[in-house]
Amino acid sequence: MTAPTDTTAPVAGIPASGAARQVWRRLRTRPSALVSAAVLLLLVLLALAAPLLAALEGQDANTYHDDLVDSARGGVPYGAFGGASADHWLGVEPGTGRDLFVRLLHGARISLLVAVGATAVQILIGVLVGLAAGLGGRWIDGVLGRVTDVLVALPMLVLAVALTAVVPRDFPRPLLLILVIGFLGWAGTSRLVRAQTLTLKSLDFVAASRLAGSGPWRTARRELLPSLAAPVITYAAILVPTNIVVEASLSFLGVGVTPPTPSWGQMLSTAQTWFRADPAYVLLPAGLLFVTVLAFTVLGDAVRTALDPREASRLRVGTRKESRRDSLKETSR
Amino acid sequence: MTPLVEVTDLTVEFARSGDPVRAVDGLSFTLDEGRALALVGESGSGKSTVAGALLGLHRGTGAKVGGTVRVGGIDVGTAGPGELRRLRGGVAAMVFQDPLSALDPYYAVGDQIAEVYRVHAGGSRRAARARAVEVLGRVGIADAARRSRSRPHEFSGGMRQRALLAMALACEPRLLVADEPTTALDVTVQAQILDLLHELRRETGTALLLVTHDVGVAAESVDEVLVMRAGRQIERGPVDGVLGAPAESYTRRLLAAVPRLDGPVRAPEDRSRKGEPLLEALDLRKEFGRGGKAVTAVEGASLAVHAGETLGVVGESGSGKTTLGRMLVRLLDPTSGRLRYGGTEIGALPERELRHRRRELQMVFQDPVASLNPRRSVGESIADPLRVAGERDETRIRARVRELLDRVGLDPDRYEAYPHEFSGGQRQRVGIARALAAEPRLIVCDEPVSALDVTTQAQVTALLAELQAELGLGLVFIAHDLAVVRQVSDRVAVMRAGRIVEQGTVTEVYGAPRDPYTRQLLAAVPSLDPLRAAERRERRQELAVA
């Protein structure tokens, strides 16, 4: 028994057609979101144009320049700022003298490729498993629930590190990383989709659809899937930066992409021995990684609030504990 | 003597995405020490906003408040923080609507009352705690010393509302502001709380400002009534005057729309038991959960609905009436028992075989928000049964949907509109149109009007009756409101704790109830007549003793 409410005020949930416009209108008023989007756009363009820019600079990723590093001082680049010059715009790598600008750009390619690829795998598996658990019977839900619990509980980085140990060295590393991160990181998505499906399933309009004589598939397609799109997209926006960090972490630990393929994490790993002598070599990849992750995070947050500010709190009722834990699970330390 | 409450030309404006909304518009009234005034109005009339303004709750929220509000000599608009805090709880205490969310879930009820008491009276923790136990005892909480250590979730709804009253009483305020204090409660519990409120006021002489949408609740509790609409006063006067002989047309319309236990019943023509029943339930039972944790929601329910007849199902929350309704249309599978539709047993038919028969058994839902998919246009929602039935011709579908929209009293051109563009009553009409699209022979209406204002309520029930007469529909009308059920039904079933305790024609059940529970329910319904209210209060006490 609720108090009478016969208001003309709009209720939560926006028609699909107006959603994109509404999101855009809300995003437009947030400078931080716009700046983040611009930064990411620039980064993607730079990564795509890496070969072109390398040609422009006249360098490539893997040529050693022994003449540019001071072998007497253990390989520190000559000159200030890590040996930045007209030939090498951002200087060279200490020890080897490889061009840093080109290596950083190629690093961006790896970073984005692995993160986006892994996110796609995570979302695909997560949506399928979540839908199966939410729509299937008790038994299916129970089994999938246990599997998800285990995956959510275990630290992804530990498993990922362990998994990389057993795969042959000649397996393409970026693909391996996409698969490993993808197959280990879908649990959050599947929990989200399951919870949303269960919430939606209990709503009266789904009952009405059954009464109209619709079969389960028609009901899922017409009534459930359209409402699932928004939260899944939002979740994907949060997964991408997490995956960037995981890739960088694995490379940092020396189990990510194999040299000579450049990656930010790997550079930071080598930089551990150089930070006293050549700070630029730490700061450049660290700064890029930081800015990328931050921009994705800010944009993801903005998209989430723009899509439906009330959605999160509305759906959290009752499963507060669960959702809290899920939303905070994915960290690599 | 200056009045306790003096409101002069009060306006409150909320800024909502650019356009300011004027919730209260130039309202003035006074309330004397020890008197009781009810603000009555439908949703959106601004009545709760006025209650908040008395305690200065709009300060610091961005709302624009104009005019002056004086409570107990304190100018609420300009009072300093210290004075404001003295006012809140010390001079005027508020009782909120939802007793579950109005208390902090993490602390013991007694500690929360003690905390509030110490803010105003100071003193030791121990003394405050003792005072909390005392007031809890006063509001009728048995074993108050022990129960004061319980947390709110360990209390029932009625006990929580008592605890809130105890908190309000703790500091001996001169004014109680009660904002829909019984709306979230069952009718029998509501009666207990209203009786308690009555008794406490008689004892302490506290003034009361009651905010309510329920004219009956006002009639039971106050001396004076102020009818509000769209932020303005419509009519004000002594309760028997306003409710007995309203001067304004709006008040008359409002009162006419309120279903009464002494109002007219449906034409006494014998609609029932004409030939075979449309739908027949025999000994239906529904269990949720398994093994030791199984809960029986419905047990041994038997009933029959004939074409053209309305069967009312009435009961308090948790009585199993919604579960029963959903079993009747097979949204829930009965655990045992039989369900016969048009002579065929459908209680255990597998979903696949049931699907093509589903159309004839439809449902209208309670929550007008959740019953329509917010992402689909209302036209598409209504067209669903047509498409499922295999209709492919778009023009024919459109024509039929327009016809249906028109039939339920909506603009046929609003096919493309989305649910959020409609009001609650209109959404309910869309829900009815969707049910009609399937060309049903029976519709189960689950609390179809309980989320609506009384005037809208009356329109929707009238529409249902009209459609029934026209199409010969069998209706099952599920509601908690006894007066509404009486108004729309031919026969009534009363449910309690999963069982049907009494079943019969309206005249039988309402005129000469046999089950004691039915009698208790009927005695709890607030009456619109203040004189009869006092009479009924005594009746209730007799029943409680018996």
Added chain:
Amino acid sequence: MTRFVLKRLAGAVLVLLALSVLVYSLFYLAPGDPARLACGERCNPQQIAQVREQLGLNESMFTQYLHFLQGVFAGRDYSTGTAVVRCDAPCLGLSYQSDQQVTRLVLERLPATASLVVGALVVWLVVGVGTGLLSALRRGGPTERILTLLTLAGSGTPVFILGLLLLMAVCAYLQWLPFPSYVPFGENPEQWGWNLLLPWLTLGLFESAKYARLTRSATLETLAEDHIRTFRAYGVSERSVVTRHALRGAVPPVIAISAVDLGSMFGGAVLTESLFGIPGLGKTLIDGVKAIDLPVVVGVVMVTGTFVVLANVVADLLYAAADRRVVLT
């Protein structure tokens, strides 16, 4: 309560069994010959065959797994060709590299990880929860904006970047501390503390961003609830409303998530340990992976799994203790 714990512990054992099957099949069915890996680069086929015999790799997959389980629950014997080594329960196998018992290796490395994690816990509880509370109290003001910015930046910084920057600033540039190298507590408690200071800060501050967001959002969420309105309407001061009533809502999630985090970190804070050269479980894992020392990898994963599963049970209990409305089932 007791029933809940027993039920959850039984569940935990099942989860760990499932994990062991998964891990075992993944690692031992993987391409690459474990015998060759165990033996090393310079082994001839004859030696490899001998090693295979010793490790029992000729037996069926199922028998091998049973032996593994037997080792865990009852201990088992290994023959190293010349002698028989007894490996007591819980036996996680022998390291290919050092022939050391993995269980013993784990126990040796555990104190270092524990030292790191417990110190970090203190940092994030103080800094993280403090920041979150402050920004909830000062909401709408400049303090909140600055804190929000800081936590946002914090959550965008991978832990190794934070560590590297701290190292650069504190050790290389300011030279306040020497480059940390782990000293066991039993050896020299003072040196232990000084050397762990930077790792504590790194891991603790990294986690703080998360806890600040959590505390802030939980507090604000509670502030929006109806019961807060009740206390405001009864003249309770704003300060008391926030600290006594709103913050209380943040306590259960903070406690529960801290427990879960502790559990998963006890299995090794891989990045932090690797960066600061702390010989904990995480470092052991990485070394195991690089040397392709499968028993060590499997062992650490299983130990991590155990910690995580137990921590989740503890978290549920703590959550229920902090929020009595939660019914444990």
